[in-house]
Amino acid sequence: MLPPVPNPADFGVTSNYGFLSPALPLEVLPDPYYAEWEMIIGNLQPLILSKRLQSMVDHLPILSATHLQTEAEWRRAYVVLVFILHGYVWGGESPTERIPPQLTVPLFEVCERLELPPVATYAGVCLWNYKPIFSDEPATNLDNLACLQTFTGSLDEQWFYLVSVAIEARGAPSIPLMIRAITAARTGNTHTVTECLQRLAEIIDETSTLLQRMYENCDPYVFYNRIRPYLAGSKNMCDAGLPNGLLYDDGHNPEYRQYGGGSNAQSSLIQFFDIVLGVEHRPTGTSRGNEQNTEDGIKSRNSFIHEMRTYMPGPHRRFLEQIDSVANIRPFVEARRGNSALCIAYDACLAMLRVLRDKHITMVSRYIILQSRSARQPSHSANPSLPARNLATAAPTDKKKLRGTGGTALIPFLKQARDETGEPAIDAWARRLLSNGPADKNFASLSKVGEQPDGHLEVVGLCGTWTADENEGGICHW
């Protein structure tokens, strides 16, 4: 007996909002019991600037989570506490190692309930941290979105989170769509699977378009020097001054713990794309063929991706596991290599996902790698305007140690992810077909993907032509 195809609604996942909270995130905790938390979070930037955040937190009463009632309240409490936590740790000139019980006691309760680690995850800074500007317009369009909280109060920081929120919203319809495809594949309904894959390719293409809008309002300097330090975790943070991680003091049993920082690798949507398409991130590669860490502590891509699931809200993690257990599209396509429309639709999805990852690699190069290089130049380090607090992202002297907030080795990791996306068994076949033009009129509305003579991957997408160029942004010099 085949396992049942999961119903997204059972996991709090909806077709309009996907993994974003279906009810709008709460802007304020309604119970006055939490008024002091709301006062702090409402003044987070002035408290950081005046260096008064820590003493405010240290003088709080130790509140419990017992006054939280609805799911939205639990989520709001998580957002409030993790923003205060990261402001507390990273808001000074050097990181503060000890987290007081005023934060740890309620945070542990909230995290246990939401099945999240006590650190600012993608759920805390993106999924549950947005509101519509105009309440009568959809809360999913980038032009109608605002953030509830930021560390810096900057437009750049808002935009950084909101691009991801918009991507989640744009990707949401792919979830019921692919549930339909999985169900159709079970009954051998090739036509429906093909249609769903064609639409999925369009959706992934649209997410690439949104990703590209990051450049509009998030300045790489501001991101790297002002925003990113607050997103850091406590794992492998020796260079930043946290050799043991953070000391979570609950007043009884203080213990050092290490967690990865916020990362879009914690987005369930992008993992969902990989899972339904059967993109396997092999446990081989950097990890010498097993699930172990590399010599310098960097995890294999496969184990990193799985670890990132433990940074997703419990129901979302379980949804991905369920989808994993029923994913059948790739073998379905592989068993029908003679069906050109089906194979091309499938390959178009992979190509779009690969383009998304290519765009992302360029972005990482511009927002992290190039910025870390200019931060190393003497003229900059002598510049008093460079934030003294930028410990989490301070350019390491050994460039091998440049890491993502999630703890990966950046480019090798991301390139591997990209490479594992684009090589389906049917790829060469589909390329040949594409270079001869569409073989099937059903395919006419789909994207064209082809390698250009100079090695560029050119994709005539539904929203324009993408050219994926590895050399852009200095990646090739890495």
Ligand code: HEM
């Ligand atoms: C300035 C913007 C961004 C920067 C600098 C950036 C940086 C990074 C880095 C360094 C990683 C490696 C994992 C880690 O160690 O954290 C990563 C992973 C990832 N990022 Fe981003 N990111 C940005 C925006 C985005 C956005 C908007 C998306 C939404 C699609 C995204 C999607 C991903 C995904 C899916 C991964 C996991 C790797 C993969 O599946 O290919 N990133 N990002």
Ligand SMILES: N[C@@H](CC(=O)c1ccccc1NC=O)C(=O)O
């Ligand atoms: N991994 C990224 C950070 C990152 O992508 C991120 C972190 C917290 C919340 C959202 C994120 N991604 C995109 O909006 C970095 O290393 O800077």
